[in-house]
Amino acid sequence: xxxxxxxxxxxxxxxxxxxxxxxxxxxxxxxxxxxxxxxxxxxxxxxxxxxxxxxxxxxxxxxxxxxxxxxxxxxxxxxxxxxxxxxxxxxxxxxxxxxxxxxxxxxxxxxxxxxxxxxxxxxxxxxxxxxxxxxxxxxxxxxxxxxxxxxxxxxxxxxxxxxxxxx
Numbered sequence: 001x002x003x004x005x006x007x008x009x010x011x012x013x014x015x016x017x018x019x020x021x022x023x024x025x026x027x028x029x030x031x032x033x034x035x036x037x038x039x040x041x042x043x044x045x046x047x048x049x050x051x052x053x054x055x056x057x058x059x060x061x062x063x064x065x066x067x068x069x070x071x072x073x074x075x076x077x078x079x080x081x082x083x084x085x086x087x088x089x090x091x092x093x094x095x096x097x098x099x100x101x102x103x104x105x106x107x108x109x110x111x112x113x114x115x116x117x118x119x120x121x122x123x124x125x126x127x128x129x130x131x132x133x134x135x136x137x138x139x140x141x142x143x144x145x146x147x148x149x150x151x152x153x154x155x156x157x158x159x160x161x162x163x164x165x166x167x
Contacts, residue, residue, distance in 0.1 A: 001084055002120040003111065006074065012120065019120065021046045022072040022144035026118065031076035031142060045147045052140050055080045055132035063090055063104035065126045069145040073129060074118040078139035081110045082119060083128025090126050123148055 002012065009023040025041050025048060039048045058081070065087045073082070085108025093103040104126050112133065113119060121127050130139065 001122070001125045003113070003117065004119075005117055007116075009118070015120070016146075016149060018042070018046050018146035018149070019070075019072065022048075022146050023118075025144065026072070026074050026142060029142075031140060041144070046144065048142050048144045050076075050140070050142050052138065053130060054136045055130055055139050056136060058083075058110075058128075058131050061128045061131050063106065063108065063126045063128050065092075065102045065104060065123065066100045066148075067095065067102070067123050068100040068148060070123060070148050071121040071127070072118055072144040072146060073113065073121065073127075074142045074144070075113050075115050076140040076142055077115055078137060078141075079112060079114045079133055080129070080139050080141070081131035081133050082113045083108045083110050083126075083131060084121075085109065085126045087124050087126040 004012070006026055009027055012023060013020040021041050031050065034050050036050045036052045039050065041047055055078070061083065063083065063085065085106060087102075087104060090104035090106035090108070093105070095102050108126065108128065110131065
């Protein structure tokens, strides 16, 4: 998992072309008047979901993880608590392939995701998004789904001049 301000996004372009496309989209878009819906960046490989909601109490939250996509979650307005746990430390339910969704149970940590900040959550990163900080308050968030590329696939393209490093 990575947490940072959007102004520092360029530092993460090297993590892959999908992540770079996601971060550039977030940097180049003023979300003030963008309606909540799906926006294709690179078809089904990279797409954004603009969301508006009231953050909810942790008692109403649940842990989730994904296999096919990683998430780049950006808070365009508001603030929320985001839960994080290593997926391997939680009890996993069945994988819903059509939704790329696994519901998990267990305990984790929470951090503030403030306006102007993003986090990158890989398939091994369970998360509980949209949790209120104190009382419920409105949040506008953009979740960019980036198709996850396997390490084996990356290694197949490795040369002695360009070594692949899995982060």
